Amino acid sequence: MRTAIVLFTRDLRVHDNPALASACATAEQVVPLFVFDPELAGRSPNRDRFLHQSVTDLREILRSRGSDLVVRQGDPVAETVRLAGEVGAEGVAAAADVSNYARRRERRLTAEGERHRLSVRFFPGLTIVDPGALQPGGGDHYRVFSPYHRSWTAAKWRDEVGVPKKVPLPPGVQVGRLPAAPAGASPDAAPGGETAARQRLRGWLRNVEEYDDGHNDLAGDRTSRLSPYLRFGCLSPLELAHAALGKPGSDPFVRQLCWRDFYYQVAYAFPEISHKAYRRGATEGWRDNEEAFQRWAEGRTGVPIVDAGMHQLRREGWMHNRARLVTASYLTKDLGVDWRRGLGEFYRWLLDGDVPNNSGNWQWVAGTGNDTRPYRRFNPERQRERYDPTGEYVARYA
Known part of the structure; x- marks a missing residue:
């Protein structure tokens, strides 16, 4: 293959990037591409800032290796096909993903590839074991963690791929400018980038x-x-x-x-994981209590460990996992508020709020997901006594 495009999405790195490594091994020229998608922008200032920092860093890394990152804004599928026409690309490589949005994008890119005679391939890289690779007898996926863990531990993992020695960009490509850096919302958020x-x-x-x-x-x-x-x-x-x-x-x-x-x-x-209860027969008699939800979201419940967790979330765009369990349990089990409200609030602030883990963990705590003890409740006072006995965490995020 003479020219291939590598469409970066949620694989913003050069180390162990199968899509990038494959393109560099099979094509004479490689065009790294990232498309800022307006459909995903504006939902989370923290996400937007971290993403911008990560893309900026990726461009600098590629430039240090004699290449560059082509940047576009718009629909990723349309921009990829347009760039393919400009550079005479014969193939497109990208990382496979699992969210509804990502899978629609993959289907559309595959269809456009067929229409424009482009070879489109999707590669692993977002997980250790591919999502559909392990299946229990009589089912399409594991519903309980312990048997999945046994199967996962015994599975043969793919080999890591090295950093390409060269990413030969075709001459004359208009790489484009990065958009202005967004401000973000959390003052103490970690910086993005490889x-x-x-x-x-x-x-x-x-x-x-x-x-x-x-x-x-x-x-x-x-x-x-x-x-x-x-x-x-x-x-x-x-x-x-x-x-x-x-x-x-x-x-x-x-x-x-x-x-x-x-x-x-x-x-x-179960691609509806962000919207529908995973567990069949799950009871969802949620209360419509906007005032209670707002007090929770702003860290004004009067429960010290819950409020500290929500303050950490807003300050850092991140929250300790133990605090996530406690705050989510308090919203759903104590206040009786729909888990989807909490899920949305976490998406608004979390740097790490991806669809599978943010949604899966919220459903686990709410009793609608994969927890084998769906009525489990995390008593906030007992949790504070056990995991913050000196009150240092609560004081830090008061």
């Missing part, structure tokens, strides 16, 4: 053995905080798993990466 991701990864690998004992310590904050970089593909989950497995005591952390894959395979089989 460079920041790899710096945080190196620091985390020195402490991963502390994860099992410390990951529920709210004040200690001994988690990786790599989830935003996984969400935008600034970091390969497979590379992270391989790197962690080489460290003592890493199994509990790698188990959390399996949870991430678990929800991707759930969302792949």
